[in-house]
Amino acid sequence: MTLLRIDTSVRRQGSVSRELADVFADAWPEEEIVRRDLTACPDLHATWQDAVAAGFLPEEQRTPAMRAAKAAATELADEALAAREIAVAAPLYNFGAPATLKSWIDLLITDPRFDPRHTPQGQALAGVPVTLLIARGGGYRPGTPREGWDHATPYLRRIFGDLFGAEVTVIAAELTAVEFDPSMAALRPQAAASRAEARSTAATVAAQHAARRGRERVLVEPSGNRR
Template identity: 55%
Template sequence: MSLLRIDSSIRTQGSVSREVLDSLERSYLESDPGAQVVRRDLGLDPIAPTTWAAAVAAGMTPEDERTAEQREAVATAAALADELAAATAVVIGSPLYNFGIAAHLKSWVDLLITDARFAPGSTPLAGTPVVLVVSRGGGYGPGTPREGWDHATGWITRILRDVWGADVTVVEAELTLAEVVPAMAELRPLAAQKRAEAHEAAAKLGVALRAS
């Protein structure tokens, strides 16, 4: 068995999505210290913005006429597809940035879709458990002023579940900016509660993933 961990936060310190993924990975390894974890950090090692465009262009160009950049882009897409297809379980950190998906995570998805195995119409992750750890600086739940402003979680969930066929579980941590934004000071107890609940849920899922 192998667990593929995808981080996309641009922060290495103070990142809630990274912290919650740490809890999941820790419980996963505690249940079997010899288990394999493959890590891809899109925040620290992002995919070049031009790679997706080059891969798309390569798909419309005869193989013997492709440029070096196009060949490299196709090879990168294939490597990412190999990595994801080989995983028996996947965990993804998805922080909400400007009400949308992290650019690094979007680039990863876009490039994967250029590989025939992950193109729409295929279900390469059918039966594969995927845990999506979502972190949001504010509150976006029902009844809040910004209900419906999270344009990231629905999109990435649809890609994972409806396009690729994965069995998706979402873990959410909200109000993550309460500790640093004075105007949110009164929400700090609720923020701490939500963070603790996310860690607890992630730890349980780490054990469940290893047992599945």
Template identity: 45%
Template sequence: MTLLRIDASIQGPRSASSALADLVVAEFSAARPEETVVARHLGQKPLPSEAWALAIAGSFTPEDERTPEQREALELATTLAAELRDADAAVLALPLYNFGVSQHVKVWVDLVLAGAGPGARLLEGTPVVLLTTRGGAYGPGTPREGWDHSTAYLQRILADVWGADLTVIEREFTLVGVNPALDEFTALADQMKQAAEDAATQAGKTLGAR
């Protein structure tokens, strides 16, 4: 069994989303120490932003007429799609940035789509845990309600386009303790953190028991 882990945080060791992914993977590996974990960190090693356009252009170019750059981009796109297709389970730590997915995640999604081909259900029935974090609060009644343009998009791609058996774990107010303007929400933020950690731990146990 192969577990694919994708991270996209730019926060390094301070990453809230990666911390949740660590919990999932730790529980999975404790239950299945012999299994392989394939990791790709889009934030630490970003994919080249120009690769998507090159892959698309290359796909419409006869093979013997493709440029070296188009060949390289298509090979990368195929590799990324294969990582998802070959995974028996996946853990995706993809935080909200500037009200949407980061450029790193968007390039990854676009390249996977280019490498998979039209209509490919790369994750059909595959258990996938999506861990998404937000610095503020975006729920009903908050000033930022409706400003999260990341979570619904990721659900569409992962579940509706790629067919994943999706579990979504969300944590808000990760900037409490960092931004003094949010200090009044400390107790609520602590509750949200604990709830997300409990959910991540359970998700890891569930993956390990499959």
């Protein structure tokens, strides 16, 4: 019963998406958390390129870099498939998803188990809860001037929900840039409220999922026999 936690913020300190992931992960025993910090994997895009190239060649014609890339894709796919739940912490960068997260997804899809050409029903993560913990520097909610400018959340919903078949929950904190943008000083109360709401929701959702995990543990003994 493992939680796969994906971190993508380039900020190691003061990151709101990492903060939300911390709150969410508190519902899990430490030994059941697998953490993948994509900022520690700077070569993901190059690895994806090699993995794609490898797909067009027989094994004997692949370069060492291609073989290593395919092995990396297999490792990431195994990690995702072994997870009972996934939490993706992602800030909004230039109105889109972090490049490392996009490359991680692209690399996953080079594995046949995540490739929609091999899994036409898109069920690689069927039924797996995936919680998207989003941090947005500005305001993008309905009625704001930049409503619809968040291109990360719809993309991630489409990938995890429609393509991979996961059960997606989105939790977002907005106006996080008030911490370092003096021009947003007047929005500090709204930013604090949004952050507090996101933290509370993350804790609530995590607790609900923990309760569900507890029920599953009661129903299924280690031997696999149902009570």
